[in-house]
Amino acid sequence: MNLALELQYQEENFIRACIQKERWAQKQLYETYYSKMLGVCLRYANDPDEAKDILHEGFIKVFRHLGKYQPGTSLNAWIKRIMVNTCIDYYRKMSRRRTEDMENAAHKISTAPDANSICGEKEILKAVQSLSPAYRAVFNLYVIEGYSHREIGEQLGITESTSRSNLVKARMKLREILAPKYANYGK
Amino acid sequence: MENKDFDKFIREGLEKNRPDFDPNDWEKMEDLLDEQERQGKELLYIKGIEMVLVALAVMTLFRFYPTDVATNSPMAHIELKEDVNIDNHHKGIEHKPEINHTIEKSESLNIIQDDSKGTPSASHKEIVRASDAKVYDIIKGTWNGEPNFIMDEPSIKNTFSKDSPIKNVAPIHSAKNQNSTANNSIVPEKSVVEEKEIISEEIQAPVDLTALKHQPSELLDDQINIPKEFAINVSRPTIRMGFYTGYDFNHIITPYDPKVKSSYEQGKHGFSAGYLFSILKGNWEFESGLSYSRKSYTPVANVIKITGNTDNGFEAETLDRLSFNLVSLPMNVKYYFPRMSKWKFYAMAGGAMNVVGWSNVNQKTVEANGSRNPNLIAEDTQAKKYTFKKSGVFFGESLKNNYYITANLGVGVERRLNTNTSVFFQPKFSYYLMPSDNGLGPNKDRFNTMSVDLGFKYDF
Known part of the structure; x- marks a missing residue:
């Protein structure tokens, strides 16, 4: 049998087991995509606890709608899409709860890494997390997920110009924090 | 250009960030899944009840909606054509109220008088209605403008039985089986039959009419005296x-x-x-x-x-x-x-x-x-x-x-x-x-x- 077909057959069986709420299959799926998806959620969340809440909410959606996934396409991309949508939902839920003051938090962050410290992946993540939710959401959707400003506006319920403005401010803030690291980038 | 490089720098940094798997997180996830399943079952239960109730309502609507265009009511009324008369024992009763028997079921119990033997008996009749196959265990009747009554068959059998304490019941019996005169009858002089009648079997359920012989005045007052606990007023x-x-x-x-x-x-x-x-x-x-x-x-x-x-x-x-x-x-x-x-x-x-x-x-x-x-x-x-x-x-x-x-x-x-x-x-x-x-x-x-x-x- 063709290797690709065999893999697809295995994936189908595995997904069927997940749909039938077989706990071993659900655990395997969770373990397989845990790291990658938690990485996605961390970009949108304020902290690891919040990221895990989003991750769990996302996985519940994944298990609930797994029947809609078409085997043969990318399961990784499908799950990631759900995770990003869950992050957007979470952002909107928080916005709806009148967390208007959070936007100002970008100017008084206490957890921002020291500019003189050695920057690694964790520092970049911390810098992104230190952005206000509004800047962070726009930055992630534009830079990481590749959404257009129009799409971002529709997703977050803001105008295109607000999206552009937030992106510029987010970049400026990140440049400020990550200047030493970025200076050595590519050298 | 500079922005693109900076974006690439951030993107690479973020994509490298892959936290290690924490088994405690799976335990939390499992708890959440259990909770979801429990809530799902509860919702399913509520939706199930909802569907059953809707189905019941729809079934009720269709089941009792009139299908016979000849009748205005969902419950078709049939009047007995057969002339009915009352026992000679009620001579002297001048009052001639009209009996309008309304039968809503395919089976009814009628009391007939067998003059040859001198004792009344009960006849089990089956009325066939092609347009309405529904069977209701109810007999309806009116008496001289008095409220209508509903009686179920066991109640009627009980009322008309020999052992019943109710003695002042006027039985209805066929004119074919007795010599009746117009002036001693308290039943209608004529009635109309619209449906075919089949006398399917005769059952032995003797009725004690001696009580009637001795209580004509009571009969005059009460006419058909159906016990209240068996009757429901349906006209008012x-x-x-x-x-x-x-x-x-x-x-x-x-x-x-x-x-x-x-x-x-x-x-x-x-x-x-x-x-x-x-x-x-x-x-x-x-x-x-x-x-x-x-x-x-x-x-x-x-x-x-x-x-x-x-x-x-x-x-x-x-x-x-x-x-x-x-x-x-x-x-x-x-x-x-x-x-x-x-x-x-x-x-x-x-x-x-x-x-x-x-x-x-x-x-x-x-x-x-x-x-x-x-x-x-x-x-x-x-x-x-x-x-x-x-x-x-x-x-x-x-x-x-x-x-x-x-x-x-x-x-x-x-x-x-x-x-x-x-x-x-x-x-x-x-x-x-x-x-x-x-x-x-x-x-x-x-x-x-x-x-x-x-x-x-x-x-x-």
């Missing part, structure tokens, strides 16, 4: 009043926001009680009244306002507990299925206007320092301040934000205790209909309620 509406109390299971949906496309849902217990007023005519009853119900719960969506930020600490106003005291005006229509002895089953459909008489909104202000999940602040922070707010139409608030309308569907069983009093048991489902853009309380909550009511009714 019956006014009924009653009280009930019930257990409610409230399915609370909060908040519903079309933009977010998500809502919190939870199930909470409650109770209700009320006064009922109804008008019963035939098998149909229109019911209204006034009821009170209480819905008290801790909202899932509990954060109202956050000031500060999650990094440096914040203060949050949260909802601690909501209690709604509702006054409802129900308007339901009930259909009683042909009854079996003293038990009656019915299906019910209608609606109710529900108004918040008064509500208690308990708020809690909490304070958190450092980075926290705002969703968890009610659980893991200390309360700073409690506030209690009363609202509702009894506190001068507008009706607009304090009402909702539900559609009601239910089934029930009623047991007659004596001539006037009956008790009932009634599962009922109330589905939130409107207003579609609003709800109750700070979260605009909506309620679907599954109730189990127990009460009594008194017929006037």
Whole structure:
């Protein structure tokens, strides 16, 4: 049998087991995509606890709608899409709860890494997390997920110009924090 | 160009960040999945009941909708063509009331007089109706303008039996079997048969007519004296009043926001009680009244306002507990299925206007320092301040934000205790209909309620 077909057959069986709420299959799926998806959620969340809440909410959606996934396409991309949508939902839920003051938090962050410290992946993540939710959401959707400003506006319920403005401010803030690291980038 | 490089730098940094798997997280995930499954089963149960009730309502509609175009009523009335007469023992009775036998079933019991033997006997007749195959165990009759009566077959057999204590019953018997004269008859001089009759069998159920010989005056006064406990007045509406109390299971949906496309849902217990007023005519009853119900719960969506930020600490106003005291005006229509002895089953459909008489909104202000999940602040922070707010139409608030309308569907069983009093048991489902853009309380909550009511009714 063709290797690709065999893999697809295995994936189908595995997904069927997940749909039938077989706990071993659900655990395997969770373990397989845990790291990658938690990485996605961390970009949108304020902290690891919040990221895990989003991750769990996302996985519940994944298990609930797994029947809609078409085997043969990318399961990784499908799950990631759900995770990003869950992050957007979470952002909107928080916005709806009148967390208007959070936007100002970008100017008084206490957890921002020291500019003189050695920057690694964790520092970049911390810098992104230190952005206000509004800047962070726009930055992630534009830079990481590749959404257009129009799409971002529709997703977050803001105008295109607000999206552009937030992106510029987010970049400026990140440049400020990550200047030493970025200076050595590519050298 | 510079922006692109910077974006690439960030993207690479973020994509390299892959936290290690934490087995504790899977345990949390498993708990959440278990909880989801449990909630899913509860919702499935509610939806199942909902579907059964709708199916019952539809079946009721189709089952009892008139199919015979020749009749105006769902229950086809058949008049007996056969001339009937009364026993010679009633000579001297000048009163000639009209008997209008209305038979609503394919089987009926008729009493005939066998003159050759000098003793009456009961005949089991079968009336075939091609247009209506329904079988009702009920016989209807009228007597000289007196109210109509419904009797079920066992009751008739019992009444007409030899051992029955009821002696002043006028049997109806065939004119073919006796020599009758017009002036001593108390039955109609003529009647009409529209349907074919088949005498299928003759059963031995002797009737003691000697009592009639000795009590002609009583017969004159009472005519057909069907015991009250076997009879229901169907021609005149019956006014009924009653009280009930019930257990409610409230399915609370909060908040519903079309933009977010998500809502919190939870199930909470409650109770209700009320006064009922109804008008019963035939098998149909229109019911209204006034009821009170209480819905008290801790909202899932509990954060109202956050000031500060999650990094440096914040203060949050949260909802601690909501209690709604509702006054409802129900308007339901009930259909009683042909009854079996003293038990009656019915299906019910209608609606109710529900108004918040008064509500208690308990708020809690909490304070958190450092980075926290705002969703968890009610659980893991200390309360700073409690506030209690009363609202509702009894506190001068507008009706607009304090009402909702539900559609009601239910089934029930009623047991007659004596001539006037009956008790009932009634599962009922109330589905939130409107207003579609609003709800109750700070979260605009909506309620679907599954109730189990127990009460009594008194017929006037």
